[in-house]
Amino acid sequence: MYIPLIHQLPCRHSQINSSPIQDLAQRLTTDILLDKCKYRILLRYRGDEAQQILDCLQVLLDSPTLSGADRAVILKALTRLSVYSGEYPRRFKLRDVETLGNDAVDEGRYGNVWKALVHNQEVCLKVLRTYQRMPTKPLLKMLSHEALLWGQLSHPNILPFYGIYINEVRRNRFGLVSPWMENGNVVNYLKHNPDVSRLPLIHDIASGLQYLHSLNVVHGDIKGNNILVTPNGRACLADFGLSTLLGDNILDWSSLGSEADHGGGTTRWKAPELVFQEAENMDSKPTSASDVYSLACAAYEILTGQIPFFEIKGSEAVILRLFRSREQPSRPTPEKSSKELTDDVWILLECCWTHEPEERPSVGEILERLEGMMTPEQIRSLRNGGDGACGPDSVLSSSAFRQSFKKGDYELSSEEVVKVISMVSV
Structure with missing residues (x-):
């Protein structure tokens, strides 16, 4: 049986004595x-x-x-x-949110991402742009439901959730609050830090995904722009479960206006069975197996610096290749990829990309095989850095955030x- 290097950490502590x-x-x-x-x-x-x-x-x-x-x-x-x-x-209701600057730090068709302050702590405010014709009450109910589920999760490689902000003046403006990650997403982080070891980052993502799957939670939108990097260089998953709430990309906060989206939406990271179902106008629901496919696509980004199927222009062409020839992302030449993209790593990615969902490995198997490919130094970095990412003992955790408030709030x-x-x- 596989025993993860980073064990699940305890739930957030309440101010009430836990004995009763x-x-x-x-x-x-x-x-x-x-x-x-x-x-x-x-x-x-x-x-x-x-x-x-x-x-x-x-x-x-x-x-x-x-x-x-x-x-x-x-x-x-x-x-x-x-x-x-x-x-x-009430612990999820945030009112005193102050945006920093006059402009959003990122924006797209459906919403804006702001750097903000809550109780003198820097946070990320992800505001959904709504319109008068949109039914905001049902929208807020759905958003609250997803946020509540997010708020119960606690793992070093899962982005913590701080709360929901509703603009009291404009009631149709609301958003989600989470820690501000100065390093941004993993794609941009690696552009500015090209010498960073890749396999530990992939291990981080897989660890977070294993935690979600153990709770029967499917992420549904894993890609480089939805993976954030903590101050100490660890990767954590963001925006799980939210991407399908209102339709394709409407809550894809981390990648608003990104190059990856301009290169073909989420199709390049999406499992073939989901692409086929959507092409036939069938209901497509992400699964743990489709998450594994997307995990390998995110690993491809980390190891190569390229989006999946980078040589193919347009989502329609990608779909056509998937239909006709059951293609997988192509392996770049050694000079255009990380030295950590070994033959063993590539074989693992190919196993995750098989078109038969039931034949893909579980996340536990992926973690076990990854650790077999990592150096002792990389293994030590995982053991030593596990508590410093986004877990409950981190300064970024939800519990630490709540403790910064006045007692009784x-x-x-x-x-x-x-x-x-x-x-x-x-």
Whole structure:
């Protein structure tokens, strides 16, 4: 069995003493969430009462002592109540967001990326551009649901989520807040740091993806521009699950206006089965196997500095090649790629690019094979740097971000949690 180098880190810590949390969670689960009648009543709460319940559920989810079974039940209740009520936990609501400068740092057809300040901390504000004809309430509900799922994740190679910002003056303007990554995406990072070792970055991406897949979360849009680099040079996945929320590229925040998109959208990174389904006007849903294909395409970018199928102009031509000859990305000459693109690495990429999804390796297998190709120095860098990326012990983590706020801005006391549970137990 493969044992990852970087183990899953504990959940974010709550300000409540964790010792009674398990008892409170079991009481909530047993007395309410497993009682169909009381569960239906809980989902009918609206307004301030729904807000109190959501805050309570989030406090329980933040506890490191919460069991896996209770966590799954409570998370499902939180997401359902959030969708029905249109509310979400206060810890995700950010109001005092100040944009820096007069212009967005990146922009595209669907939105803008701003550098901003929240409580004197630099953050990335990704604002969705909406129009009067767009149904913003349903849009916000969907966005909140995806953001809630993102907010429960905690791993060194997953970009942390800080919260949702809604412009109080223009209610149809809202966006997501995450750490500001000065190094930008991995494509630009490698252009400015050409001597950086590539395989550890690919290992980082695969580690983050393995974590997502272990929770039955599919990323759905892995490519170089959706991979950010932390201050200490580690890679983390961003924007998972959001790219398909509103259609192709509408929430592809990291690559707004990028060269990669101008070179052919996301087709070049997309698994053939998804491309074929879309070409036939069928519903296409990303899977863990399609993520593996895209992971190899991102690795190709990192190792070669080129987008997949760089020699083919236009998405239509790429689709035609996939249909007619089942092509895979071509291997550049040695002088046009990293020395780390060895024969063994190329064989691994080809295994990930097979057109039969069931024949692609799992992410665990990819990690095991990668580590077999890495030098002892690269292995040591993974072991020594794992906690310094985006995990819960990092200065970039959601917990560290919340601790920078005044106590009480978003947390409930244990007495308040008991009060809320008692309220919904009646």
